[in-house]
Amino acid sequence: xxxxxxxxxxxxxxxxxxxxxxxxxxxxxxxxxxxxxxxxxxxxxxxxxxxxxxxxxxxxxxxxxxxxxxxxxxxxxxxxxxxxxxxxxxxxxxxxxxxxxxxxxxxxxxxxxxxxxxxxxxxxxxxxxxxxxxxxxxxxxxxxxxxxxxxxxxxxxxxxxxx
Amino acid sequence: xxxxxxxxxxxxxxxxxxxxxxxxxxxxxxxxxxxxxxxxxxxxxxxxxxxxxxxxxxxxxxxxxxxxxxxxxxxxxxxxxxxxxxxxxxxxxxxxxxxxxxxxxxxxxxx
Ligand SMILES: Nc1ncnc2c1ncn2[C@@H]1O[C@H](COP(=O)(O)OP(=O)(O)O)[C@@H](O)[C@H]1O
Ligand SMILES: [Mg+2]
Numbered sequence: 157x158x159x160x161x162x163x164x165x166x167x168x169x170x171x172x173x174x175x176x177x178x179x180x181x182x183x184x185x186x187x188x189x190x191x192x193x194x195x196x197x198x199x200x201x202x203x204x205x206x207x208x209x210x211x212x213x214x215x216x217x218x219x220x221x222x223x224x225x226x227x228x229x230x231x232x233x234x235x236x237x238x239x240x241x242x243x244x245x246x247x248x249x250x251x252x253x254x255x256x257x258x259x260x261x262x263x264x265x266x267x268x269x270x271x272x273x274x275x276x277x278x279x280x281x282x283x284x285x286x287x288x289x290x291x292x293x294x295x296x297x298x299x300x301x302x303x304x305x306x307x308x309x310x311x312x313x314x315x316x317x318x319x
Numbered sequence: 320x321x322x323x324x325x326x327x328x329x330x331x332x333x334x335x336x337x338x339x340x341x342x343x344x345x346x347x348x349x350x351x352x353x354x355x356x357x358x359x360x361x362x363x364x365x366x367x368x369x370x371x372x373x374x375x376x377x378x379x380x381x382x383x384x385x386x387x388x389x390x391x392x393x394x395x396x397x398x399x400x401x402x403x404x405x406x407x408x409x410x411x412x413x414x415x416x417x418x419x420x421x422x423x424x425x426x427x428x429x430x
Contacts, residue, residue, distance in 0.1 A: 213341065
């Protein structure tokens, strides 16, 4: 069932490193509709920063390409899909291991996927070598308890009128 | 980033004022390595009072400076780290090699 919380957005931008901040701030702004805690918001920003940075450094390397972010919010969760049409990953299981990096020379720590997995509730990585990579992450955002008089329906109506 | 060198203590302080991601880390590390090579400090202290965001690029940057400092016989420390940043430092096991030293504790030791 659709609720008043359901919403979507899509973002496309060039794989330039100065877009890393733009990407995480945009997603955080969209996510704030769910009224997340400061900690939940920080987790989302960090995970988005990791995935977007990977597109810039690993997928496109020195070339310029398009990074796409799709975001969906539901009553108690956010789903963020970050994709590129870059190099792709040969072995996703190995890439996800803590400390694994294909670019140690660039001071990469190899902790990107580990951070995404620990800061988000679900992380799925789909990749085809030479075609691109899609990282889908989900995080549950705890609903703040509605007051007794409002009840659940009341809280929703209240939210939709607050604009 | 602001840099301060305390000669008596051979202490080099980097006060970072930006969000630390890959874009920013690339610039910061070059500046930091220049300063470390210039002063050859005993201690490199990162003041994180104004750091509100850091991802794994910051982890790479800190480990990199730890290696540079070690090469010249120095150590690296952190101070005034916010909880959200501490969470990621802990997760990556960084606090074992780069400890957080806070002023209150430092003062207590002196008493
Ligand atoms: N979007 C991507 N395109 C191609 N390769 C990727 C992508 N994301 C991650 N990788 C590969 O997975 C490895 C691990 O990623 P990560 O955990 O973020 O560590 P790091 O970025 O520090 O290398 C990378 O070194 C790279 O080889
Ligand atoms: Mg990474």
